[in-house]
Amino acid sequence: MMDAMYQLPPRRTYHHGDLRQALLDAGIALARVGGPEAVVLREATRRAGVVPNAAYRHFANRQALLQAVRAAALAALATAMEKERARQRRGKHGVDAARASLRAIGTAYLRFARTEPGLFRTAFGVPGDPETTAHPAMAGKSGLNPFQLLSTALDELVQADLLPKKRRPDAEYVAWSAVHGLAMLVLEGPLRRLPRTQIRGIEQRLLAMVEKGL
Amino acid sequence: MMDAMYQLPPRRTYHHGDLRQALLDAGIALARVGGPEAVVLREATRRAGVVPNAAYRHFANRQALLQAVRAAALAALATAMEKERARQRRGKHGVDAARASLRAIGTAYLRFARTEPGLFRTAFGVPGDPETTAHPAMAGKSGLNPFQLLSTALDELVQADLLPKKRRPDAEYVAWSAVHGLAMLVLEGPLRRLPRTQIRGIEQRLLAMVEKGL
């Protein structure tokens, strides 16, 4: 129905040229609108102007395509974090800069969940494997993925003497948990209907709790 | 294949007798094993020994069945929380009892995620509506659903002067976020592979952060 809008004019060449990327782009577009369950092989091939089975030349199966989309979503989040960190650190030094880094990571995370719910759910709602292991496909400009960006922010905190070295181990898990949980509640939990201003307040309070309670 | 094991002997009566409940039970069984995406209408009807369309006499569509399963999962969690609270409060009074209540809620939540991952994902991985509104289908013996149980625990905390009245509003959201986020990370995030003992440590630390940082 509405999907027909995405129908392409028939290709003139037998070979597509860059089908893998086209399928990935289509998958990302689908995920943005409908989350992971909307990443449908056949629809992606339709949008690429190609027969369903062509996808199997580039992805082992639907799951593989979904993982690729997920990696792209993580990369987008990483990039957003890097930008926000650069913005918040502007003109700050030492202790203030370290604190700003952590805030920026959390803020960017929560904003990403709000502004790109489909990609966010794709990034974290799919049992995909590794956030700990590095893989350029899910990293930002710095080569670090979201989880690693948080880790470095915590390292900064230690260096600035804002976090005792003793409490550094596993701190990323605790911090991540808090922010991630809130994002989920806002996205598809009981906080969905709350006015944005109240949500912002809760976000600030949560970030404060993390800073204080870590 | 393996599902054939659940095939029932053919019914002798034309009417099933309690099909709605049978479908719900089948749905719960499916969710326990495979999470929300495993709650498949046709398979549920198969297990109930009935033709696929029969389900539509009792549920508007697959989504409706899934919501019913979700409500049951929430009810199971609520019951687990009530039990754990009763256990931890045994012999305690006043301040200690209040603190125990909150701990129990968090502990039960995290354990439920670990021991019933399928139901947990069904309860919280599906964009279902209301955790705030009361509905007996998702409540435990006390008639309160998980979210409301947390709220009452926080009220206790205020009464015991462990939480300043001023910080009471929205506290449930912050506390819930932290615990919920950790549960998700353990279930399908980067913490999946960690040894159980380390996870327990992180759980304890997170609960401590909540108590302290609230």
Place this chain on the structure above:
DNA sequence: GGCGCAATGTATACACCGTCCACACCAAGC
């Protein structure tokens, strides 16, 4: 006690999905 209706279960059918297999095309290298 029997009748009729509404509730419940069945039969058939459609569109969509992921995926397998055999085949068609075509670009690049010997």
Place this chain on the structure above:
DNA sequence: GCTTGGTGTGGACGGTGTATACATTGCGCC
């Protein structure tokens, strides 16, 4: 220029959710 292997096509199968029409039967009313 012929082969070969990578890429896209065609057709098919079994699975899913769901609509529409039909069969059966328990229950309430006379």
